[in-house]
């Protein structure tokens with residue numbers, strides 16, 4: 001794919017958040033320029049909280065505005081639970097970010113899973129794939145959806161979305177959204193974007209913070225070892241950027257880049 005993933009490191013989340021915002025705004029501008037809309041998929045974990053820190057502050061200038069009314073938000077992975085369940089990534093994003101958007105301001109379009117299908121994760125995944133098909137045009141003409149931006153986390157085992165190390169799902173080549181019933185991280189039943197969809201996005205951003213990530217960050221950036229996050233780095237190359245704190249990359253020799261705000 002050419003080029004290598006970009007690694008941006010900051011002393012703490014407070015310093016990371018404004019740069020993440022600037023990066024997201026760049027992606028937003030490009031998306032709106034390309035097709036009048038900004039199509040994003042987000043993960044769960046600690047990401048929604050960091051996104052809130054990055055995106056809920058007032059704009060510093062006209063070029064710094066988050067155009068929520070142009071955002072179409074999908075879930076990079078979701079747990080097969082009701083939308084108000086403590087394990088729901090939708091509930092997490094709602095509580096951390098969506099509910100905090102200024103009242104009366106323009107709102108994004110959000111695509112949750114269809115919870116009438118929770119008993120059949122294959123149906124749940126197929127239905128969510130159809131949600132993507134509707135948004136990204138017909139599958140006959142589009143081999144893979146092209147998200148403007150994926151905002152992802154990285155688990156301490158190197159997983160991202162609900163793509164886990166060594167899992168057969170990593171070999172999926174045709175589905176856009178796949179079910180998983182044996183997630184090693186609870187809850188076991190989930191749906192996830194597949195690796196080809198992830199690596200096909202215009203931009204992929206990982207946010208990883210805290211010393212608990214340093215061992216896996218070393219493995220991802222120095223050995224790879226087929227870890228899902230490393231596969232995304234390989235597939236997306238320079239379209240992939242990591243926003244991390246210094247604690248998460250302590251001892252990692254991979255070169256950091258400077259982000260020009």
Ligand SMILES: O=C(O)[C@H](O)[C@@H](O)[C@H](O)[C@H](O)COP(=O)(O)O
Nearest residue numbers: 043044045046047153154155161
């Ligand atoms: O549904 C999930 O389990 C999350 O989407 C998951 O993929 C998460 O992004 C990582 O586990 C990182 O989580 P942290 O950011 O909390 O470390």
